[in-house]
Amino acid sequence: MDHAVVIGASMSGLLSAAALHRLFARVTVLDRDALPAVDSHRRGVGQSRHAHGLLAKGREVMDELLPGITAELVAQGALKGDLQEQARHIHGGHRLARGQSGLTGLLVSRPLLEGQVRRRVGGLPGVRILSERVVTGLLSQEGRVTGVRLADGELIPADLVVDAAGRGSRMPSWLGELGYRPPQEEQVPIDVRYGTYEFRRRHDHLNGDLVVIVGPTPGAPRAGVALALEDDRWIVTLVGYGEGPPLTLDGFAAYAGTLPAPDLHHLVNLAEPIGEPRAYRTPAAVRRRYERLTRFPDGLLVTGDAVCAFNPLYGQGMTVAAMEARALLDPDLNPLPFFRRIAGIVDTPWEITVGGDLRMPGVEGNLTPKMRMVGAYLDRFHAAAAHDPELTRRFLRVTNLYDPPPSLMAPAALIRVLRSGAQRAVPVPA
Incomplete structure (x- = not known):
């Protein structure tokens, strides 16, 4: 052709x-x-x-289409690391357990x-x-x-x-x-609103971790992420459904303090801001x-x-x-x-996304009985993963698009969740 x-x-x-x-x-x-x-x-x-966010699967496929692209980006300052070992994942209000996932993320x-x-x-x-x-x-x-x-x-x-x-x-x-x-x-009318600052990154920030992800919950429909970038920078984005963070530094920090975990609040208060903040909105x-x-x-x-x-x-x-x-x-x-x-x-x-969005207050749509069941199970799953690195690894394989969501309900995973006393699980300290 x-x-x-x-x-x-x-x-x-x-x-x-x-x-x-x-x-x-x-x-x-x-x-x-x-x-x-x-x-x-x-x-x-x-x-x-x-x-x-470039998921591990995306980085892998990009290297298939453009061999060596990851190495070229790392040579220009991009960072890579294990997405479980060097990242803080807080989902469902629980800090998921550390370990080695075998999933390589690229931060750029x-x-x-x-x-x-x-x-x-x-x-x-x-x-x-x-x-x-x-x-x-x-x-x-x-x-x-x-x-x-x-x-x-x-x-x-x-x-x-x-x-x-x-x-x-x-x-x-x-x-x-x-x-x-x-x-x-x-x-799906999500009305997601962003606010973002960049900060200078020191290697002692977050004890050397490269990623923080704090997911929203129905009770606290706000989220945030911090990613280490080239040129010793952090990019910190805070997100809300139906409302976003203020773009003054004090307001931004206060908004970070309302998230289900304190990590981003600590980072924003500690790091030196660079440049001007930015806003963004996705209506649907x-x-x-x-x-x-x-x-x-x-x-x-x-x-x-x-x-x-x-x-x-x-x-x-x-x-x-x-x-x-x-x-x-x-x-x-x-x-x-x-x-x-x-x-x-x-x-x-x-x-994955529609099921999560429809659980958030103010997002209109048909939350089916299956979605409700999956959401309830994920609440227990995340609580169990707070002290089980293998469950965290399985969750990251799903969110990085290697495994389908039903794999979280495979017998081996289901047994670990049920045996964990997940409803009583205590998150790992920050």
């Missing part, structure tokens, strides 16, 4: 191009932004200035990560990344998409078009223009059910946030995008089989 066009130089678009260059002689990536020449924030990535700012991925992808044979190119529609002939139309009138022919334009994808309306029905859309998690369509034009695929935009609190977006990009290596790139393949990738993180 000759030419593939990717709409969007997002992480999803870049990783899609990394996969497609193995199948096509030429790959062209088009982005509406003026892409920065150096690693910096850009307008099209609204969450760029906030904490970004979004500008450095995206910049290095863009450099690597742009250097692949036959790949071009073009900035300030606004795609306004699709070209088609006899039931097949044959290219894209740009705002300046230029027509770019292609054997395959991949829409990786993110939450703002115009694909549903473009399908209508071609005489196709748009996909069913599901929305959105999933477009392309896999349920029965009719779709050939030569066209959709991936990344254009298919499913998760609650960013869970840090799953980049990892799912990487896994979907790897699905492009399958020799069958007919759209309906492709959408069914990536639905299998999306199902697990969507189930």
